[in-house]
Amino acid sequence: MIYRFFEGLGAYFLFLGDVFRRPEHLREYYRSFLREVDLLGFSSIALVCFISLFMGAVVLIQTAMNLDNPFLADSYIAIAVREAIVLEFAPTIVSLILAGKVGSNIASTLGTMRVTEQMDALRVMGINPASYLVLPKIAACLLFNPILVIFGMLLGLVGGYLAGDVLNLVNTEVYLSGYFMEFFPHYVTYSLIKTFVFAFIIATVSAFFGYKVEGGAVEVGKASTKSVVAMSFTIILFNYILTDMIL
Amino acid sequence: MIRVKGITKSFGKEHVLRGIDVELYPGKCNLIIGLSGSGKTVFLKSILGLHTVDSGTVEYDGRILGDLNKNETKKLRQEMGMVFQGSALFNSLSIEENVGLPLNFFSSMTLEKKLDRIKFCLNRVRIPDDAFVKMPSELSGGMQKRVAIARAIVLNPKYLFCDEPNSGLDPETAIVIDKLIHEITHEFGMTTILNTHDMNSVLEIGDHVILLQDGKKTWEGKKEDVLTTDEKNVVDYVFRSNLFKQMRAALAKS
Numbered sequence: 001m002i003y004r005f006f007e008g009l010g011a012y013f014l015f016l017g018d019v020f021r022r023p024e025h026l027r028e029y030y031r032s033f034l035r036e037v038d039l040l041g042f043s044s045i046a047l048v049c050f051i052s053l054f055m056g057a058v059v060l061i062q063t064a065m066n067l068d069n070p071f072l073a074d075s076y077i078a079i080a081v082r083e084a085i086v087l088e089f090a091p092t093i094v095s096l097i098l099a100g101k102v103g104s105n106i107a108s109t110l111g112t113m114r115v116t117e118q119m120d121a122l123r124v125m126g127i128n129p130a131s132y133l134v135l136p137k138i139a140a141c142l143l144f145n146p147i148l149v150i151f152g153m154l155l156g157l158v159g160g161y162l163a164g165d166v167l168n169l170v171n172t173e174v175y176l177s178g179y180f181m182e183f184f185p186h187y188v189t190y191s192l193i194k195t196f197v198f199a200f201i202i203a204t205v206s207a208f209f210g211y212k213v214e215g216g217a218v219e220v221g222k223a224s225t226k227s228v229v230a231m232s233f234t235i236i237l238f239n240y241i242l243t244d245m246i247l
Numbered sequence: 248m249i250r251v252k253g254i255t256k257s258f259g260k261e262h263v264l265r266g267i268d269v270e271l272y273p274g275k276c277n278l279i280i281g282l283s284g285s286g287k288t289v290f291l292k293s294i295l296g297l298h299t300v301d302s303g304t305v306e307y308d309g310r311i312l313g314d315l316n317k318n319e320t321k322k323l324r325q326e327m328g329m330v331f332q333g334s335a336l337f338n339s340l341s342i343e344e345n346v347g348l349p350l351n352f353f354s355s356m357t358l359e360k361k362l363d364r365i366k367f368c369l370n371r372v373r374i375p376d377d378a379f380v381k382m383p384s385e386l387s388g389g390m391q392k393r394v395a396i397a398r399a400i401v402l403n404p405k406y407l408f409c410d411e412p413n414s415g416l417d418p419e420t421a422i423v424i425d426k427l428i429h430e431i432t433h434e435f436g437m438t439t440i441l442n443t444h445d446m447n448s449v450l451e452i453g454d455h456v457i458l459l460q461d462g463k464k465t466w467e468g469k470k471e472d473v474l475t476t477d478e479k480n481v482v483d484y485v486f487r488s489n490l491f492k493q494m495r496a497a498l499a500k501s
Contacts, residue, residue, distance in 0.1 A: 025352050035339065112338075120297055121335040124408075125349050126324030 012208050018130035019138070019204070033136040040102045040137065041144030045151065047101060048094055052152040055093065056159025059084050064169040074170040078160075078178025083187070085156035091191045092239050094152040095198035098145060099231040103206035106137055107227040110210030111220035119211075130211060138203040145199035146192050153191070190246045197242060198235050205231045248273055249294065249406065249438055254303030256286075256293050256462075263289045265462040266303065273405075273438045276429055276452045280443060281459035282484070287442040288332075290459060291410055294440065295329065296320075307406065325353050328399030328437075330409040330428075334391040336383035336398070342369070343379040346398045353402060368397040372427060389420035393427065400431060407432065409441040413448060425451045446485060449473055458484060474498055 023029050063080045110133060113119050122129040157179060164170035209227035213219050249271040256264040263286045271277040279287050292298045294305050296312050305312040307323055315323060336345050343365055350361045369379060372393040383391055392412055399407055409428060413421035429452040432439040443449065449456055453470035458481055465480040473485055474495060486492050 028348075028351050116333050117331045117335040118337055120292075121329065121331060121337075123297060124295060124324065124327055124329040125352065126321045127352055 011212070012204075015130060015208050015211060016204060018128065019134045019207075021128055021131050023131055023135060029132065029136055032132065033139050036136045036140035037144055040105065040140050041148070044098060044101055044144075044148055047097065048148045048152050049155050051097060052090065052094065052155040053159040053162075055089055055152075056081070056085055056156030056161075057163035059089065059156070060160035060163045061167065061169065064164065073178075074164075074174040075178030075181055077164075077170055078175045079181055081160045082157060082179055082183075085160070086153055086187050086191055090149050090152040090156055091194045091198065092235070094149050095145065095195060095202065095235055096232060098141075098148065099198075099202050099206075099235060100228055102141065103202045103231050104224045104228050106203065106206040107210035107224040108220055110134075110207055111213035111223045114211065114213045115216055115220060134203070134207040134211070137207060138200065141199040141203040142196060145202070146195045149191065149195045153188075190242075193246060194239065194242050197238055201234050201238065202231055205234060248308060249440070250306040251294060252304045252306070254290075254293055254300045254305065256289055256298055256300050263462050264293060264300070267459070267462070267464050269457055269464055269467065271438055271440050272455050274433065274436045275454035276432050276439045276441055277455045277457065278441050278443055278449055278453040279457050279459060280449055280453075280484070282444065285459045286462040287444075287459055288410055289462075291408055291440065291442050295327065295408060325349075325402055326405040328402065328404035328407045330392065330395045330399050330407070330412050332410045332412075332414055334383070334388075334395040336391055336394060338383055341380050341382055342374065342386070342394050345383065345394060346401050349398065349402050364401060365397075368401045369394070371400075371431070372397045389416055389424065392416065392424050396424075396427060396431070400435065400437075403435065405437060407437045407439040409439065411442050411444070413443070413445060418447065421445065422447065422451060428452065446491065449485075460484070 060077070060081050063077050063084070067077050067080065110119075113129075113133065119129040119133070122132060161172065161176060161179075164175050165172045206227040209223045209230065210220075213223045251267055251269045251271070253266045253268055254264055255262070255266050267290060279290060281287050289298060293300050294312075296305075299313075307326075310319065310323060312320075312323070336342075337348070340348065346365045346368055347361060350356060350364060354361065356364065366376070366379075370376075374390065374393055374397065378386065378390070383394070386394065396412075399409075407428070412428060413424045416424065425448045428439060428441065431437070441448070441452075450470055450473070453473065456468055456470055456473055457464055458466040460480060466476070466478050468476060468481075473481060475498065476482070482495075486495050
């Protein structure tokens with residue numbers, strides 16, 4: 001098992017070597033990048049907004065219940081909600097959700113291209129399929145995932161505020177002022193660094209599993225599932241490592 | 248001319264190609280025939296360089312495939328066109344974009360000239376103008392094959408490879424595809440290499456026919472020879488069905 005792990009890791013780095021070969025005909029890559037931004041980025045906005053809004057609301061309810069104390073101002077609840085969303089919920093949970101949505105899309109798309117000989121068609125034309133197909137996906141994820149996470153942060157905070165208001169759990173004016181108290185911009189930087197790393201993991205790990213598919217439709221499905229599991233493990237692992245390093 | 252010398256290819260313990268020597272003639276349809284599993288597709292992909300051969304050489308007009316540097320290989324690739332068994336059109340691109348992709352990568356034509364060339368190739372394979380903006384999934388199997396041919400010839404290649412281009416098509420459409428490939432081969436003077444196990448294709452367009460059995464070349468000749476030869480390997484392969492047995496008997500009588 002250890003041997004297979006290191007064999008897979010080696011194959012992953014060799015694959016990255018192919019992906020990061022100097023691209024030729026940048027205009028074609030740019031066109032492909034725009035298609036990927038639409039496919040992987042814009043199509044995820046609604047999902048991220050919906051989840052973040054309700055995630056913020058749930059965090060507020062749980063925090064308000066646990067800090068239900070007349071000696072504690074509602075602004076402290078706001079601080080706790082803000083830190084939870086900015087530090088962990090937005091970057092990690094949104095990235096895990098994107099690993100499921102975007103990652104499985106990348107793995108199954110590339111896997112299908114492999115089994116239907118579309119990659120062979122590119123090779124016959126003299127085009128490096130790893131670079132042409134994967135590099136624009138990495139660029140799209142690196143550009144758009146941080147934007148989605150920032151959306152997630154903002155809507156999480158809005159969700160918390162709305163839940164507090166609708167359920168009458170907090171004094172909204174005091175609560176809102178809490179969002180701006182003792183704010184450390186470094187936390188946002190930490191969050192975005194995590195998001196960049198997670199975006200790279202999502203794009204490359206899923207592409208690796210899709211690119212290496214052999215067989216038919218069943219293997220494409222299996223590769224997609226395996227890629228989501230591998231991405232989730234890797235994201236959780238790097239979440240710990242980066243938190244230990246940066247915070 | 249493509250000259251193949253003693254190529255072998257194994258996957259693990261399975262020996263798929265066992266030393267094939269063959270010459271593939273320019274301006275002709277060179278047909279590779281044989282049963283399923285005889286090594287036709289592996290042979291084709293080995294000639295193309297999609298599989299690395301274990302031994303032997305493939306020579307394109309004096310250029311040995313494995314000995315070329317990166318730029319020479321790229322130049323050679325631009326002289327090749329390939330029609331895959333399942334068409335292999337890019338799902339996310341329209342018909343026009345599919346055919347235009349090699350031009351975008353490898354030609355310095357202006358946009359106007361590119362569009363002209365795309366239109367010429369698509370019209371040449373009888374794809375109507377109103378289908379240019381459609382996605383591959385919106386086309387029938389026969390039309391997809393024709394688009395694949397248009398994409399393969401868009402860079403005006405010297406060598407055209409077709410892996411069972413009429414598999415999965417009805418007999419009428421299959422003949423249309425065969426004739427189209429034959430016409431294009433002669434019109435543009437290409438060296439066409441076509442894998443098939445369809446005897447209609449062999450008799451229709453087989454300028455030069457090569458029979459593969461168990462990874463070896465066991466016979467080669469012209470389409471006319473296929474029906475008349477007494478070579479046991481060909482007789483065993485071609486005259487398996489009663490229909491062909493009757494045809495052979497009738498030919499012998501006449």
